[in-house]
Structures are given as structure tokens and as C-alpha cells.
Amino acid sequence: MSEERFWNTDEYASTAKFAVQDRAMTMRQAGRIFRLDSAPPKVDDINDYIVSAVRENDLIYFTYFLHHYEPRLNKRVYRFLLTEGIDRYDPLRFLDYKLSCVLAMLECLPNYAPDKGADFLTYAHHFIGNALLDCRRQEEAGSFKSLDEYKAARGVAWLYNNSGKSAKEVIAEYATEQNCTEETAAEYLTLARQNRSRVPFYSTMQDENSEETGEDVTCDDSWNYADILWNGVRADAVQAAFDKLSRKEKFFLEKRNAICMNCGRVMPWDERYSFEQLATAYEYSTTSGAERAYKKIVDKLTGLLVDAGVLGVVELKLIDKNKKIAAAAYEYKAVHRYANDDDEWGEIRFDFSAGTAQIVKLADGDLSRTNVFAKIAIRQILKLSMSELPKKLTIPFELEQEKIRYGS
Incomplete structure (x- = not known):
């Protein structure tokens, strides 16, 4: 069975070429890349197209199959990107993942045996899942052999x-x-x-x-200190805030994050202190005591950076959660150098089935023109599934960078 005919199909080849060369593809185009101009011949079940492709050794039937299956494939790719916390509005990345799924289906198609009773999508489900994971693997910073x-x-x-x-x-x-x-x-x-x-x-x-x-397994720290420290935040302000900490506080931050504040060197990750090691170094009775101490230090440094005008912080409190309709509501607070402790909280309602959010009430201190703090909260919460929603969440971010991003 030749794949050449499939990849040269006129109905979508021109759109794919446009995306690669001009990098101007929209999400709508990425979602309709396999849609044919003329509707394919009608069948009772789209699996009939696959059966014809196998029996007649003709991949034109596979293009008919994709024409109908594409909306479901879009949902599967979209859901994977959402649960992995990846930007799901990048058309080229979305198309990369989608094409990998199609290639996986093509590769397993010759071995599909219709006579065994299972339809093609049941047979290909595992292969599509592996294709998505393999795309994710290639984006990870770690080195994985397979x-x-x-x-x-x-x-x-x-x-x-x-x-x-x-x-x-x-x-x-x-x-x-x-x-x-x-x-x-x-x-x-x-x-x-x-x-x-x-x-x-x-x-x-x-x-x-x-x-x-996707369930995040990196959430035992309040925020990624090393990432914020060396990826765009003004080093002079960070150094000044760090210098205000005690010797013990500096030790905890440097050892836990495997970073030297004097030279900025990020050390090998295996040199990072565990909470057990921190507990031993400062004679805590339990590792949980060392962990609580560490988080208090992180909160203190965050406060110093907020006072310096480097960071903004969004505080979130879950006030309503309805699994039946996949909806939730959070109160949020905008924390920055000019904020007051008695500022009123705002409210945001989330519709996870539609992937949307509505700002019901703007928090005091949020930027009224661009709603930066609310948008940060929305961006973070929509990355999560209903089962992952925290009761409370603190989100630090580089204030000037996000103000620029949202045009403030």
C-alpha cells in the first residue's frame, strides 16, 4: 500500500504547504486541514472507508475517512495539549501533533484486519496515544532514549x-x-x-x-524560583531582595533550587537538596518541618519582589465547583506593590466544557484596561482539569512582562 498518493492529495496539500512556508496558519485552518471541498461518497459507518482502503489497496478512502474523523481527532489533540499544560492555541504545534496522529494511523493501517471484528479507531487508539506522547517527549528538556x-x-x-x-x-x-x-x-x-x-x-x-x-507532578514547591530568577526578571532587584534574607533562608533557597546566587550558576539537578537533607542540616525533627520552612522563605522572597515592583501575584480561592456541568468559580486577588490588604477580591467563573472563563467582578488593584491579574488566573486555571482544581492557589509572575504581553 503506497502512502505517496495520500500525502499528495490535492484537497489539503496546498493548505499544509501554506502553513509550513508562510507560518500564517490560523487555528481554523489547522482544524480543517483534512476537510475535502466535495463531500466523499456516503457510507453508513466511517469504518467502511477504512475497510475499502485495505481491500482495494487505495488510500483515497483514507482521505474520505479523515474528512469525517477530523473533528474527533481535533478534540483528542486539543484535550491532550490542554491536560499537558501546553499552549493549545498555537496552530503549528497543534498541526504537528495532529499530523503525528495521522502518520501513526497510516503506519498501523496495513496491519488492520477488518475481519477480526474491531473497528479501526479501536485498533488505532493505542497508536494515536503513543504518537501524542512521543511528540511531548521530543519537547521535554530531559533526554529520553525511547x-x-x-x-x-x-x-x-x-x-x-x-x-x-x-x-x-x-x-x-x-x-x-x-x-x-x-x-x-x-x-x-x-x-x-x-x-x-x-x-x-x-x-x-x-x-x-x-x-x-496530564497531572502535574512538579507542584511541591510554591513556584519555580530558579526559573523566575534567571529567565527575564531583573537580576539587580532579585539580588537586592535575596540580600535581605537571613543566612538560613539563603541556604534553603540555594540548596533546594541548586543555584548559586553569587555567580548565577545552576548546578546539576542531582546536587539539589531534598527536604530530608535540609531537615538534617538545620536539625528539624521532620522533613515536613523543613518543607514548611522552605515555603515560608519562598513566600518572603516573593513579598520582597512584589514590594520591589518586579513580581505581581494572583491569589485564588475556590468558591464553587460543579462537576455535573464542568464549571467552577474562583475569587481572585491582585497583589502588587500598590495593593492594600483590604482590597476587595474579584470573581471569575470557568466553563471547562467550552474552555472559557468570564470575569464576573474585577478585583481591586487589577489593571482595569487589560485585566492582567484576571487573565493570568484564567490562563493557569484553564490548564487544569476539574479533578485537579486546587482550593487555593498563588501565582507569581513577572509583572512588566505580562503587562507588555497584554498591552497594558
């Missing part, structure tokens, strides 16, 4: 973050579950930890359709 290694690292990372157990216990449990050695499980966990904090890293939870969903 898709299997990447999936294993995601799995052990989810277990480590959600079990509340020590690394040693997680390694033993994962090794038992996956029937591998503890050395192998430890390697996977090391890969996950090395990748942490460089780019978002998500778990391999399964939804009701056995599709990958």
Missing part, C-alpha cells in the same frame, strides 16, 4: 508525587508493579527528577477512554 523510557519516567514520577512515600519506597513499589529491578526503577525516577523544573512534567493518569491525561 518512548517506553519516557512513559516509565512519567509513571514513576506520578507515583512519587502522589503516594507521599520516600524515594526508596516508591522505587521498591514501582519495581514490584512493573516487574523490573529496583536499579531500573531508580534510573527512571532519576530521569524524572532531572527533567523536573526545566519544563512541565506530567503523569500518566488514564481517563475513562483510556487516554493519557
